[in-house]
Amino acid sequence: MAKITDILRRGVSYSFEFFPPRTPEAEATLERALRELEPLQPSYVSVTYGAGGSTRERTHDLVVQILHDTSITPMAHLTCVGHTRGELHEIVVRYRDAGIENVLALGGDPPKDSDLPPGELPYAVELVRLIREVGDFAVGVAAHPEPHPRSPSKEADRFHTAQKLAEADFAITQFFFEAEHYFDLVEGLRNHGVDKPVIAGIMPVTSLSGIKRMAQLQGSEFPAWLADRLYAVGDDPEAVRAVGVEEATKLCRALLDGGAPGLHFYTLNRSTATLEIYASLGLTSAR
Numbered sequence: 596m597a598k599i600t601d602i603l604r605r606g607v608s609y610s611f612e613f614f615p616p617r618t619p620e621a622e623a624t625l626e627r628a629l630r631e632l633e634p635l636q637p638s639y640v641s642v643t644y645g646a647g648g649s650t651r652e653r654t655h656d657l658v659v660q661i662l663h664d665t666s667i668t669p670m671a672h673l674t675c676v677g678h679t680r681g682e683l684h685e686i687v688v689r690y691r692d693a694g695i696e697n698v699l700a701l702g703g704d705p706p707k708d709s710d711l712p713p714g715e716l717p718y719a720v721e722l723v724r725l726i727r728e729v730g731d732f733a734v735g736v737a738a739h740p741e742p743h744p745r746s747p748s749k750e751a752d753r754f755h756t757a758q759k760l761a762e763a764d765f766a767i768t769q770f771f772f773e774a775e776h777y778f779d780l781v782e783g784l785r786n787h788g789v790d791k792p793v794i795a796g797i798m799p800v801t802s803l804s805g806i807k808r809m810a811q812l813q814g815s816e817f818p819a820w821l822a823d824r825l826y827a828v829g830d831d832p833e834a835v836r837a838v839g840v841e842e843a844t845k846l847c848r849a850l851l852d853g854g855a856p857g858l859h860f861y862t863l864n865r866s867t868a869t870l871e872i873y874a875s876l877g878l879t880s881a882r
């Protein structure tokens with residue numbers, strides 16, 4: 596077990612994100628991915644936090660399971676939405692008492708088809724403060740290279756992200772497909788006097804279904820040149836995946852060459868794309 600702040604001091608980090616499975620089949624898929632990715636010795640892995648009550652309990656269970664059953668450092672995601680301050684406090688205390696030292700503090704999105712209340716803490720920065728009150732955690736936050744969809748302007752987004760990151764230890768970005776968006780974010784934060792580590796979030800495109808919609812929801816541009824390359828081989832799933840991996844590898848190289856302190860792979864609980872990008876980058880293990 597280690598604090599991500601210490602890990603980041605050692606050099607470039609390579610981390611993976613998973614979500615808690617809902618079905619026995621999904622559980623088996625995740626177990627396989629974890630087994631196949633563990634030999635890469637990721638710097639840490641993170642587990643997302645969902646909207647429903649049972650999903651939320653699964654985040655806790657999976658984070659604690661990774662801590663006990665693997666050699667990997669886990670980080671728990673936690674969102675403000677739908678929670679009172681007291682509930683959030685209780686969740687963080689449970690993590691502290693279970694020996695978890697890393698939390699990603701997020702605002703979250705109120706689900707449209709749910710009666711989940713909006714939540715007592717309006718912004719992630721307040722969750723950062725709450726986590727600090729509970730214990731000595733390494734605290735990460737989200738950053739949005741292309742401004743967050745609810746932000747009125749890029750300047751407002753950069754300002755609020757800088758204020759949030761000033762109180763946190765590091766940020767992990769939303770996914771993006773053009774390196775320039777990442778560098779623009781880092782420069783924007785520096786202009787506000789914040790130079791804490793900003794880890795780049797990488798989403799390899801492994802299939803065409805859903806990626807455009809997902810990008811739209813997160814406010815990420817799905818560039819025409821990438822769409823053209825993918826649609827040109829659209830009826831061959833293997834070729835789509837190969838193009839996705841090739842482009843993600845190029846993006847990773849550009850980010851590392853430009854000084855990104857870490858890459859965070861959105862694995863979607865699959866190992867293949869991440870393994871292939873690792874191989875293309877010439878990486879064996881991260882630690």
Ligand SMILES: Cc1cc2nc3c(=O)[nH]c(=O)nc-3n(C[C@H](O)[C@H](O)[C@H](O)COP(=O)(O)OP(=O)(O)OC[C@H]3O[C@@H](n4cnc5c(N)ncnc54)[C@H](O)[C@@H]3O)c2cc1C
Nearest residue numbers: 643644672701702703718719737743745746755767768769
């Ligand atoms: C790495 C990563 C992991 C994620 N994991 C999860 C997950 O596990 N579960 C999940 O549900 N979602 C997750 N998300 C999505 C995230 O919850 C959404 O993007 C959410 O809409 C915003 O979260 P945030 O933490 O950036 O929110 P905030 O920092 O609260 O910002 C939300 C909006 O409010 C604005 N804002 C912030 N502070 C102020 C202020 N003081 N005044 C006015 N405006 C302000 C911001 O500019 C932004 O537009 C993740 C995102 C990333 C990048």
